Amino acid sequence: MTLFGALGFTTPWLLVGLLALPVLWVILRAVPPAPIRRLFPGVVLLLGLRDEEQVSDRTPWWLLLLRMLAVAAVILGLAGPVLNPETDEEAAGAAPLLIVMDASWASAEAWRAQETALGAVLARAGREDRPAAVLRLTEPEATTFAAADTVASRITGLIPRPWEPDAERTGRAIEFLPEGAFDTLWFSDGIARESRTPLLEALQGRGSVTVYESPETLFALAPARFEDGNVALSLQRLRPGPEREVRVVAQGRDPSGAPAELAALPVTFADGAVLAEGELSLPAELRARVERFEVVGTASAGALTLSDDSLRRREVALIAGSENREGLELLSPLHYLERALEPTADLIDGALPDILPANPDVIVLADVAALGGEEEEVLDWVEDGGMLLRFAGPRLAGSELSREEEDPLMPVRLRAGGRSVGGAMSWGEPKTLAPFDAESPFFGLDVPPDVTVTAQVMAQPDPTLAERVIAQLTDGTPLVTRKRVGQGQVVLFHVTANAEWSSLPLSVLFVDMLERLAVSSMPAEPEAAELEGTTWEPQMVLDAFGTLRDAGTLPGVDGAALATGALGPDLQPGLYQGEDRSLARNVVTAETEIRPAVWPDDVPVRGLAGPEETPLAGWLIALATVLLFADVLASLALSGRLRGARATAGTAAALVALALLMPGHARAQETGDSQGADVDFAIAATSEVTLAHVLTGDAELDSLAAAGLRGLSDTLFFRTSVEPSDPMGVDLETDELAFFPLLYWPVTPDQPTPSAEAYAKLNEYLRSGGMILFDTRDADIASFGAASPNGRKLQDLAAPLDIPPLEPVPQDHVLTRTFYLLQDFPGRYASRDVWVEAAPADAEFVEGMPFRNLNDNVTPVVIGGNDWAAAWAVGENGQPTTPIGRGFAGERQREIAFRFGVNLVMHVLTGNYKSDQVHVPALLDRLGQ
Numbered sequence: 001m002t003l004f005g006a007l008g009f010t011t012p013w014l015l016v017g018l019l020a021l022p023v024l025w026v027i028l029r030a031v032p033p034a035p036i037r038r039l040f041p042g043v044v045l046l047l048g049l050r051d052e053e054q055v056s057d058r059t060p061w062w063l064l065l066l067r068m069l070a071v072a073a074v075i076l077g078l079a080g081p082v083l084n085p086e087t088d089e090e091a092a093g094a095a096p097l098l099i100v101m102d103a104s105w106a107s108a109e110a111w112r113a114q115e116t117a118l119g120a121v122l123a124r125a126g127r128e129d130r131p132a133a134v135l136r137l138t139e140p141e142a143t144t145f146a147a148a149d150t151v152a153s154r155i156t157g158l159i160p161r162p163w164e165p166d167a168e169r170t171g172r173a174i175e176f177l178p179e180g181a182f183d184t185l186w187f188s189d190g191i192a193r194e195s196r197t198p199l200l201e202a203l204q205g206r207g208s209v210t211v212y213e214s215p216e217t218l219f220a221l222a223p224a225r226f227e228d229g230n231v232a233l234s235l236q237r238l239r240p241g242p243e244r245e246v247r248v249v250a251q252g253r254d255p256s257g258a259p260a261e262l263a264a265l266p267v268t269f270a271d272g273a274v275l276a277e278g279e280l281s282l283p284a285e286l287r288a289r290v291e292r293f294e295v296v297g298t299a300s301a302g303a304l305t306l307s308d309d310s311l312r313r314r315e316v317a318l319i320a321g322s323e324n325r326e327g328l329e330l331l332s333p334l335h336y337l338e339r340a341l342e343p344t345a346d347l348i349d350g351a352l353p354d355i356l357p358a359n360p361d362v363i364v365l366a367d368v369a370a371l372g373g374e375e376e377e378v379l380d381w382v383e384d385g386g387m388l389l390r391f392a393g394p395r396l397a398g399s400e401l402s403r404e405e406e407d408p409l410m411p412v413r414l415r416a417g418g419r420s421v422g423g424a425m426s427w428g429e430p431k432t433l434a435p436f437d438a439e440s441p442f443f444g445l446d447v448p449p450d451v452t453v454t455a456q457v458m459a460q461p462d463p464t465l466a467e468r469v470i471a472q473l474t475d476g477t478p479l480v481t482r483k484r485v486g487q488g489q490v491v492l493f494h495v496t497a498n499a500e501w502s503s504l505p506l507s508v509l510f511v512d513m514l515e516r517l518a519v520s521s522m523p524a525e526p527e528a529a530e531l532e533g534t535t536w537e538p539q540m541v542l543d544a545f546g547t548l549r550d551a552g553t554l555p556g557v558d559g560a561a562l563a564t565g566a567l568g569p570d571l572q573p574g575l576y577q578g579e580d581r582s583l584a585r586n587v588v589t590a591e592t593e594i595r596p597a598v599w600p601d602d603v604p605v606r607g608l609a610g611p612e613e614t615p616l617a618g619w620l621i622a623l624a625t626v627l628l629f630a631d632v633l634a635s636l637a638l639s640g641r642l643r644g645a646r647a648t649a650g651t652a653a654a655l656v657a658l659a660l661l662m663p664g665h666a667r668a669q670e671t672g673d674s675q676g677a678d679v680d681f682a683i684a685a686t687s688e689v690t691l692a693h694v695l696t697g698d699a700e701l702d703s704l705a706a707a708g709l710r711g712l713s714d715t716l717f718f719r720t721s722v723e724p725s726d727p728m729g730v731d732l733e734t735d736e737l738a739f740f741p742l743l744y745w746p747v748t749p750d751q752p753t754p755s756a757e758a759y760a761k762l763n764e765y766l767r768s769g770g771m772i773l774f775d776t777r778d779a780d781i782a783s784f785g786a787a788s789p790n791g792r793k794l795q796d797l798a799a800p801l802d803i804p805p806l807e808p809v810p811q812d813h814v815l816t817r818t819f820y821l822l823q824d825f826p827g828r829y830a831s832r833d834v835w836v837e838a839a840p841a842d843a844e845f846v847e848g849m850p851f852r853n854l855n856d857n858v859t860p861v862v863i864g865g866n867d868w869a870a871a872w873a874v875g876e877n878g879q880p881t882t883p884i885g886r887g888f889a890g891e892r893q894r895e896i897a898f899r900f901g902v903n904l905v906m907h908v909l910t911g912n913y914k915s916d917q918v919h920v921p922a923l924l925d926r927l928g929q
Contacts, residue, residue, distance in 0.1 A: 017075040063634055070627035077620030080127075095207055096131045096145045096182040097121075100173075100199075103136040105301040105587050106189035106594075107160040108544040110214035113608040114187050115155060117212055121185055122152040133178060134158065137165030137199075139569070140173035145182075160544035162301040162587055163567035167195040174202050183207040190218060190238060192595040200603070211605045213597070217241065219295050219303040220588045221248065230279040233293060235267050239596050243271045247296040250280065252289040256890055258883040262286055294546065302594075304546040306575055306584035315360040316341055317348040321367035321395045333366035333393065333497050336505035340514050356381060366497040367393025369401045371409070379408050383486025389517065390490070391497040392457040411468050411483035411492050413460035419477070430454045431473040433504075440470040441516045442480075448507050453479065455501040456494040471513075480513075491517060531559025534578060541574035542587070547877075548574075678736075685739035688725035691905070692740040693869075695729045696751040702729055705746050707881055708869025712901040714878065719902060720819065722909065732758040737765040741908045746869060747776045747797065749789035759800045766802060766860040771908045774798065776865040779829030790865070803861050807838040815859070818906040820899040827866030827897045828884055834864040858911050862904065871897035 099118065101107070107114065125132050125148035132151045133143040138161040165173075170193075184203045190213050203209050218238040225232050233248055245268045254260040263286070267278040282290070295303035318341075320333040341347060348360055352374050355363065363378070363386065371378060382388050388409060390396075402410035430452035436442040459465055459478045470491075471480035482491045495502040504510050536559060538551035557571055562583060565571045573587050599605055684690070691713055693705035709727035716722045730737065732754045737743065743765075754762070766772065774797075776790035809815055809825065813836060816822050825834045837859035870882040871894050884890040884897075 018072060063631065066627055066631050066634065070624045070631060073620045073624035073627060077617045077624060079617075081616040081620065083616055094128070094130065096133070096178070096180075097125050097148070098143070098145075098178065098182045098184045098203075098206075099132060099134045099151075099187065100184055100203070101134065101136050101158070101187045102165055102189040102191075103138045103158070103160045103187075104164045104189050104191075105160065105162045105544045106164075106191050106218055107187070108546070109218060109298060109300045109303075110216055110608060111160055111545075113214060114212070115158075117608045118155055118187065119152060122148045122155070126152065135173060135176065136161075137169055137173050138163060140169055140176050142176045143178055145178060161569075162542050162544045162573050164191075165193070165195065166566055168566075169568075170195040170199050174199055177202060177206070181207050184209045186211045188213045188597055190214060190597055192597045196597070200600075204603075209603050211599055211603055212608055213605055214608045215239075217244075218594065219246065219298055219300070220592060220594045221293060221295055221303050221305050222588055222590050222592065223305045223584070223586055224293055224307060225590070227279065230281050231287065232277065232279050233265060233267065234590075235269075235276050235278075235295065236592075236594055237269060237274050237276075238594050240272045240274055241269070244269045246276070248278070248293055249296055250282070250290045250293050252291045254289075254883050256883045256886045259879055259881075260883065262290055292548070299545045301542050301544050301546045301573060301587045304542070305586045305588065306540075306542070306548075306573075308575060308584040309581040314345045314362060315348055315358070316345040316362040316364060317350070317355040317358075317360045318364050319352060319355070319366070319368055321365070321369065321393060333391070334364075335498060336510065337364060337366065337497050337514075340505075340511045352378070360386070362387045362389055364389045364391070364497075366391045367395045369395050369399035375409060379485070382409070382488035382490060385487040387488055387517070388490045390492045392492070392494050392501070393496045397457050406462075408485070409490055411481040411490050412465060412478070413462060415458040415460055419456055419458050431475055431477075433479065433509075434472050434474045434476075436471060442471055442513055445509060445512050445516070448509055451502070451504050451507050451509060453495055453502040453504070455496075459494070528560040528563040531563050531578075534559035536562050536576035536578050536583065538572070539575045539577050539582070541572045681735065682739060684725070685728060685736075689722055689909070690725050690740055691727045691742050691744070692730045692737075693727065693744040693746070695731050696746060696748055698748055698751065701746055701748060704873055704882075705729070705744055705869045707873035707875065709744060709872070711872040711874035711880075712898065712905070714874065715872075715898045716902060716905060720906065722905065732762065737761055737770065738768065741770065742905060743770065743772045744869065745772055745774050745797075747774060747790045747794045749793050751793070753796060756800075763800075763802045769858055770860070771858055771904075772861050773868070773904065774861060774863045775827075775868055776863075777828075777867040777870075778865045779831040779867070788865075794863070798861075798863075801861075805838040806835040806861070806863065809834045809836050810839065813839075814911075815862075815903055815907050818903045818910060820903055822896070822899055822903060824896060825864065825866065825900040826871070826893050827864070827868035827900075828870040828882065829866045830893060831864070831866055834862065834866070836862055858908055866897075868897060868901065872901055 099121070101114070122132060130148060131145035132148045133145045134151060134155070135141075135143050136158065184207065186200075186203070186209060188211050200209065220236040220238075222234040222236075231250075235246060235248065237244075245266050248265045248267055249261050250263040250265075252260065252262045254262075263280055263282055265278050265280045267276045269276045290307050292304055292306050294305075298304075318334050318337055338347065345362075348355055348358060352363075352371060356374065356377050359381070363381075365388065368390070378388065390410070396414075401407055402412070402414050403416065404413075406413045432449065432452055433447045435447055436445060453473060456473075456477065456479070459469075459481060465478070465481075468481045468483055469478045470482050472478050478494055480491065480493050482489055495504060497505060499505050535556040537556045538554045540548045541551050541554065542548055551574065554572070557565075557576060559578070561571060562576055562585065567573055567585065567587065571585065573585050576583050576585065685692075691709045693702070693709055695702055696705075706727055706729060713724035713727055716724055728740075730740070730743070762772070774794055776788065776794050778788040778790045811823060815836060824830065871884055873881045875881050880894065884894045
C-alpha cells in the first residue's frame with residue numbers, strides 16, 4: 001500500500017491514469033457539442049454559398065470540468081483508496097502472519113478495542129495476500145494458515161477466557177506453532193508472566209514479533225476478608241498513576257429476593273500507589289445476603305470477587321447449666337444470648353450429644369461445668385475449627401473444673417470461689433471495663449461507662465495468662481480469656497450470660513463482642529487434604545467479562561482440585577456446592593499480584609487505539625456515477641434535446657453539488673451541525689415504533705424512566721406484533737415530539753417548567769393524536785395531587801395544556817381491553833386512581849355489547865401516581881432493577897403493570913379498534929358472559 005498522509009491506496013499504479021486527464025481535456029475541447037438543427041424555409045436563399053472560414057464552437061468549461069472530475073473519481077476509486085490505513089511498518093512483510101492472543105480475563109476490559117485492531121490487521125493482510133492464523137494462549141490448539149479474509153470472518157466468535165495462560169498452556173502453544181517462517185502480532189493483556197519468555201524466544205526464532213497492548217488501567221479485586229468485624233477489601237491496579245477513587249459495590253438479594261446493590265465502598269488509590277484497601281461495615285443479616293463484590297464501571301472477572309459461606313449466617317448451639325423457671329425468663333442463662341444472636345445466627349437447641357453431629361460453628365455453654373462424658377468429642381470439634389464459648393456462673397465457680405491443671409476446654413486455670421462485691425475477695429464497689437487492647441478482637445469498640453461487674457470467676461496467675469486475656473476490668477483482672485486449640489478456639493467470659501453478675505448482657509457492647517467473636521471464629525479456607533475424596537458441584541460460573549451464568553450440565557469437581565487446581569476449562573471460576581457448604585473460586589486470590597509486562601527492547605509495543613480504516617472506493621465510484629449522469633443531462637440540454645434547457649442545466653448543477661456533498665451525514669457529525677443532528681434524531685425516532693420519556697433534569701430519574709420504557713419495549717417485542725426500538729429521552733425545548741406515539745412524563749417537585757414554545761409543541765402533539773402519561777410516582781392523585789408536592793407540581797405543569805375533562809378509568813373503557821382484560825393498573829404502587837379523558841354525558845349501553853358507546857378515541861393524557869417506570873425497569877441483562885412487593889404477590893403486581901403498559905401502547909396505536917362490534921363475541925367469551 002502506498003501512503004499519502006492519512007490516505008492510502010491498495011492499487012497505486014492506477015493513479016498513473018490521472019496523467020491522461022490533460023490529454024482528455026484537449027480532446028474534449030476539440031470536439032464541440034452536437035449542433036442544434038432548426039428548420040427555416042428561408043435557408044434555400046443561402047444554398048450554393050460557401051464560407052471560406054469555418055470556426056467550431058467550444059465545449060463549455062464547466063462541462064469539461066464535470067467530465068474530468070468523473071474520470072478522476074473512477075481512477076481514484078479503482079486505485080483502492082483507504083482512509084487511515086494500517087501503517088505498522090514493523091508488521092509489514094510478505095511472510096504468513098500469526099496472531100497470538102493472551103485472551104485471558106485481563107483482556108476482557110479492552111476486548112472490543114482488540115477486536116477492532118485485529119480487524120484492521122487482517123484487512124491489511126488481506127490486501128497484501130498474506131495468509132494468517134490465530135492462536136489463543138488460554139485455549140491453545142493446532143493452527144494452520146488460511147486466507148486473511150477467512151480468518152477475519154471468524155474473529156467475532158473469539159472471546160477471552162476467565163483464566164490465565166499459565167506455563168502448561170504456553171508450553172502447549174509452543175508445540176502447536178506452525179512450521180516455517182512467519183511474523184507474529186501478539187495481542188497482550190498487559191500482565192507480566194514468566195511463562196512468556198520461552199514462547200517469545202520461539203516466535204522470534206521464526207520471524208519478527210510486534211506486541212499490541214492496551215495502556216488502560218486494569219483492576220484486580222482480592223476476595224473479601226474479615227478484620228475486626230468489618231469486611232476488608234484489597235484492590236490492585238496494574239500501573240501506578242495519579243490519585244484515583246474507585247467505587248466497589250456489594251451485590252446480592254434484597255429481602256424480597258430481587259437483585260440489589262446492598263452497599264458501596266469508595267476505595268482511593270494514593271498518587272503513585274498500585275494497592276488500595278478499604279473496610280465495609282455491614283450488619284450480619286445484610287452481610288449474609290452478599291453474593292459478590294465488584295468494581296463499578298469495569299467488565300472483567302478480575303474486578304469481581306464471589307462470596308461463599310464465609311458470609312452466611314452461622315449456626316450457634318446454646319446449652320445452659322440449669323433449666324429455666326416459668327415466668328422468670330429474664331433470669332434465664334440463655335435469655336440475653338438468644339436476644340443478641342437471633343438476628344444474626346441460626347440457633348440450635350438440644351443436648352450436647354445431639355448437637356455435635358450437626359457440626360455447628362459455635363457452641364455456647366452458659367454456666368456448664370461438666371460435659372457428661374462428651375469432652376473428647378467436643379475437643380475434636382474445636383480442633384477442627386469450632387469455637388467453644390463459655391460463660392461463668394455459680395456452677396462453674398463452685399466446681400473443681402480447671403483448678404489444679406488447665407482443662408483442655410478451658411482457656412485458663414481458675415481460682416476456687418470467686419470475687420464479688422461484699423464477698424471474701426470483695427470490691428468496695430462494682431468495677432468497670434478497661435479499654436480494649438490493640439491485640440484484642442474487641443479493639444475499637446466503645447466501652448459504655450455504665451457497664452459494671454459485681455462478681456466474676458478469677459484466673460490463676462500463669463505465664464501464658466497475659467497473652468490469653470482479650471478483655472479486662474479497670475483493676476487488671478481478666479473479664480474474657482481465649483485459647484487457640486488446633487484450628488478452633490475456646491473463649492471464657494468470667495461473668496454470667498445473664499445480668500446476675502454484671503450489666504454487660506444488658507448493653508449493646510455485649511452484642512458487639514459476640515459479633516466480633518463469631519466473625520473471628522469462622523474457619524479458614526479449607527486445605528486440599530480436608531477436601532480429599534469429596535465432589536463439588538458447580539452452581540454458577542463466571543465468564544471473562546464478569547458475568548455470572550448458570551453452570552448447566554458442567555461436571556462436578558474433585559475437592560482437592562478445587563482447593564489447589566489451576567483455573568481452566570475443567571475448573572472455571574464460580575460458586576461450587578458441597579454437602580454442607582459452598583466454596584467460591586475467584587480469578588484473583590489473596591496471593592495474586594499483578595505487574596505490568598516488560599518486553600525486550602527489540603520487541604516493538606503498540607497501543608490498541610487508532611483511527612479506524614475506511615475504504616473510499618465505493619464512495620468515489622458512486623460520485624463518478626452521479627457526475628456522469630449529470631453530464632448526460634447537461635449534454636442533452638445543450639443540444640436542445642430537453643425542454644427547458646436552463647432548468648435542466650440548473651438541475652444538473654444541483655446534482656453536481658449534491659454529489660460533492662454526499663458524505664453529508666459524516667459532515668454533520670464532524671462539524672457539529674445542528675441540522676445534521678436533527679436528521680439523526682428523526683431517523684432514530686422513526687425507524688421503528690419508539691417510546692419516549694421527558695427529560696426532567698434529574699439524572700437518576702431519567703435513567704429509571706429509560707430503563708422502564710426499555711422493559712416495556714422488550715415486553716411488547718416478545719408478546720405483541722409491535723417491535724419497538726430503544727426508548728429515547730426528549731428535551732421539550734429542542735426535540736420534535738411528533739415522532740413518538742407515547743410520552744412518559746415522570747413528575748418531580750423541582751423540575752423546570754417548560755417554556756411557552758414547548759407548551760405550543762405539546763398542545764400540537766396532543767391535538768395530533770399523541771398521548772402523555774403523567775406519573776407523579778406518589779400513589780396519591782385522588783384529588784389531582786393536592787395532597788403531595790409531586791401532585792401540586794403536576795397541576796402547574798398541566799395548566800397550560802389543552803387537556804379535556806378527565807375522570808377515573810371506567811370499567812368499560814377501551815384501555816381495559818386493548819390487549820389484556822384489566823381492571824387494575826398498578827405500577828410500583830397499586831393505587832386504582834388513574835385518570836383519562838371523560839366519556840360523553842350521553843354515553844349509553846348498546847344492546848349486545850358489554851360496554852357503553854364511550855368516546856374511545858385515544859385519550860390525550862393518562863394521569864396516575866403508581867410509578868410505572870420503576871415496575872417496568874430492567875437492566876442490561878433483562879432483569880428487574882426495582883423490587884416490587886414481596887414474593888409471588890410482588891411479581892404478580894409487576895406482571896399486571898407490564899400488561900397495563902401493553903394495553904396503553906396498543907390503545908395509542910389502535911385507538912377505538914377494540915370498541916368495534918366484531919370483537920363482542922370474543923370479549924364476551926373472555927369475560928365469561
